[in-house]
Amino acid sequence: MRILLTNDDGIHAEGLACLQRIAAQLSDDVWTVAPEVEQSGASRALTLMDPLRVRRVDAKSFSVTGTPTDCVMMAIRDLVEGAKPDLVLSGVNRGQNIAEDVTMSGTVAGAIEGMALGVPSIALSQGVAHFDDGYRALFETAEEFGPGVIHRLIEIGWPKDVVLNVNFPAKPPEAVKEIVVTRQGFRDTHIRHAEKRTDMRGRDYYWMGFAAEASKPAEDTDIAALYAGKISVTPLHIDLTHMQTVHDLKQKLGGAPPKAIR
Numbered sequence: 543m544r545i546l547l548t549n550d551d552g553i554h555a556e557g558l559a560c561l562q563r564i565a566a567q568l569s570d571d572v573w574t575v576a577p578e579v580e581q582s583g584a585s586r587a588l589t590l591m592d593p594l595r596v597r598r599v600d601a602k603s604f605s606v607t608g609t610p611t612d613c614v615m616m617a618i619r620d621l622v623e624g625a626k627p628d629l630v631l632s633g634v635n636r637g638q639n640i641a642e643d644v645t646m647s648g649t650v651a652g653a654i655e656g657m658a659l660g661v662p663s664i665a666l667s668q669g670v671a672h673f674d675d676g677y678r679a680l681f682e683t684a685e686e687f688g689p690g691v692i693h694r695l696i697e698i699g700w701p702k703d704v705v706l707n708v709n710f711p712a713k714p715p716e717a718v719k720e721i722v723v724t725r726q727g728f729r730d731t732h733i734r735h736a737e738k739r740t741d742m743r744g745r746d747y748y749w750m751g752f753a754a755e756a757s758k759p760a761e762d763t764d765i766a767a768l769y770a771g772k773i774s775v776t777p778l779h780i781d782l783t784h785m786q787t788v789h790d791l792k793q794k795l796g797g798a799p800p801k802a803i804r
Contacts, residue, residue: 546627546656547574548613550581550635550648553605557634557668560681564666564688565631573627574603575617577610577648584609584648586655596621610652618659630656631692633666634684637673638709640764641727641757644778653705654780663705664692669712669768673752679712686715687773700777707776711768721773727763 545565549558553576565572578597589608594616597605604621606613610632618626632652639647649665656663668684670677687710695706707726711718736748759765767774 543569543629544571544622544625544627545569545573546614546617546622546630546661547572547576548610548617548630548632548652549576550584550610550632550652552577552580553599553603555580555636556679557636557681557684560634560668560685561631561666561688563685564634564692567689568692572602573617573622574599575613575621576605577613578605578607581609581648583646584611584651585646586611586651588612588615610648611655614652614655615659618656618661627656627661629696630661630663631666632656632663633668634681634688634710635665635667636670636679637667638669638712638768639665639667639707640709640768640774640776641729641759644707644726644776650705650707650778653707654778657703657705658780660702662696662700662702664695664708665705666708666710668710671712672754680714683713683715683718684710687718687721691721691773691775695775701779703781704777704779707764707774707778709764709768709774709776711771711773713771717771718773719771721775722767724764724767724774724776725762726776726778727757727759727765729757729759729765 547561551557587609589612595607632649635649639649644650653663653665668679668681670679733752736750738748764774764776
């Protein structure tokens, strides 16, 4: 099995080294193509206005001055020599990728690009209790359970238009007792905010941040699973169509277009 690794935390990230150790337990044909610098929050962005530069780290490892989507596209189309990868693994992200955050996640985007190019793909994230630099992410949890989870998912299989989003809880391995299949949740609190500050020249600027506020999620969601110290596996797909609204609008909208309001 040929495996392609990527991430959004950058080529030097601790989580990528963790993912390489996970992949090494599954295959001896592992390639890595990751961003040169951190690309957290890049979502599915493509680099369109600047050239992309590639640095060869070793025989099967490259860094790219672009986004996770750039990396996977270039890996599959150009950088991985020979046959196309059989599996894309994106991560292991430092911090959970759950709820509405999956639409902004570069980690999830790397997996989506793999899926879009016809390769089964899994995003993996290690939950953290705090996002400050003083907190050490428990990557040993992802490393302990990652190989088995991935192996079992490959045995089961999943649809070609789906990516699997795996989140490990912010617990040491010995405290993790269960894996659950979940749906994407949605927080009932607003944790993102922009803090207004003033620079040394008296000019205002803003710094994006996150509030440490817990939600009250439904039991079958990815949020609830991590709160309970469980491994969460959420099938995601790129089709954002809300079919109930399609059905409802079709009853009221169609035929000749409405005229402009004057």
